[in-house]
Amino acid sequence: MLTYTPDPERAAAAAARQCYSKFSATKAYGELTQEEIKRLLRKIISSGHLSVLEHDSFTFVVEGISRACSHQLVRHRIASYSQQSQRYVKFDELEFIIPDSILNDEESKRMFLEGLEGCKETYRRLLAKGIPAEDARYILPQASPTKIVLTMNARSLLNFFELRCCLSAQWEIRRVAEEMLALVKGVAPTIFENAGPFCVSRRICPEKKYTCPKWTELYKKGCGGAPA
Numbered sequence: 001m002l003t004y005t006p007d008p009e010r011a012a013a014a015a016a017r018q019c020y021s022k023f024s025a026t027k028a029y030g031e032l033t034q035e036e037i038k039r040l041l042r043k044i045i046s047s048g049h050l051s052v053l054e055h056d057s058f059t060f061v062v063e064g065i066s067r068a069c070s071h072q073l074v075r076h077r078i079a080s081y082s083q084q085s086q087r088y089v090k091f092d093e094l095e096f097i098i099p100d101s102i103l104n105d106e107e108s109k110r111m112f113l114e115g116l117e118g119c120k121e122t123y124r125r126l127l128a129k130g131i132p133a134e135d136a137r138y139i140l141p142q143a144s145p146t147k148i149v150l151t152m153n154a155r156s157l158l159n160f161f162e163l164r165c166c167l168s169a170q171w172e173i174r175r176v177a178e179e180m181l182a183l184v185k186g187v188a189p190t191i192f193e194n195a196g197p198f199c200v201s202r203r204i205c206p207e208k209k210y211t212c213p214k215w216t217e218l219y220k221k222g223c224g225g226a227p228a
C-alpha cells in the first residue's frame, strides 16, 4: 500500500458521531476512545450507513499483473487509476504473466511461449523500423505486464472485495484483491472485519454456486440461505 487516510477508523467514526449527535467531527476525532470507534463503525456498517466509509481512502501500487487483469480492475469505477502507458514506455524486456494452467502443461506451455516469442519479436522489429510505440503495442498480448496505482475509498473496497475475492472471480484479480484485503485489514481491522466475498460479508451466495468449497464450508457452519 502506498498511502492511506491517517487513522482511517477514527476519521470514519468521527464523521458518524457527527451525524448522530450535536458534537462536531473535530471534537469527536480528538476524543473518541478505541471502544467507541469500534462500536460506532459496527453500527454504521450493520445499518448500511456506508457513505461514512467514503472518507477513508487507500492507495495501492499493483505491479506485475497482466493487462488481462488490469482491464478487469479498471472496471471498478468508484476509484482512481494511474497506469503505466504502453504509448510512452517502450518495453525492452517483457516478462509475461503466464497462468498456472498453461505453465503446468508442457505442451500448452510450449505453444504459449512460441506465441509470446513471436509477439515480442514482431514488437521489437516494428520499433526498430520506427513504428511509434503507441502503434507497435497493438501486437502485445493480454499477458503483457503492467503497473497501476489505484485509490479506492473504504466503501468501494468493500464492494470490490465482495466481487473479486469470490471464487467466481478470475484467479489473477482474486489474488490482487486478497492481497489488498490483507493490507487494509492491517490498518482498519473493524471496517474490514467482515470484508470478503458475499458469502463472508453477507452470508449469501448471489452466484448460487452451492458446490463452491467456500460456500460449502460456511453452509456447514450454519450460514443462512439453504442451497436451492
Ligand SMILES: Cc1cc2nc3c(=O)[nH]c(=O)nc-3n(C[C@H](O)[C@H](O)[C@H](O)COP(=O)(O)OP(=O)(O)OC[C@H]3O[C@@H](n4cnc5c(N)ncnc54)[C@H](O)[C@@H]3O)c2cc1C
Pocket: 075, 076, 077, 078, 079, 156, 159, 163, 164, 168, 169, 170
Ligand atoms: C465474476 C465476475 C464476472 C464478470 N463478468 C463480466 C463480463 O462478462 N462482462 C463485463 O462487461 N463485465 C463483467 N464483470 C464486471 C462487472 O460487471 C463490473 O463492471 C465490475 O465488477 C465492477 O463492479 P461495480 O460496477 O460494482 O464497481 P464500481 O464501478 O466501482 O461501482 C460500484 C457501485 O456503484 C454503483 N454504480 C457505479 N456506477 C453506476 C452507474 N453508472 N449506475 C448505477 N450505479 C452505479 C453500483 O452500485 C456499483 O455496484 C464481471 C465481474 C465479476 C466479479
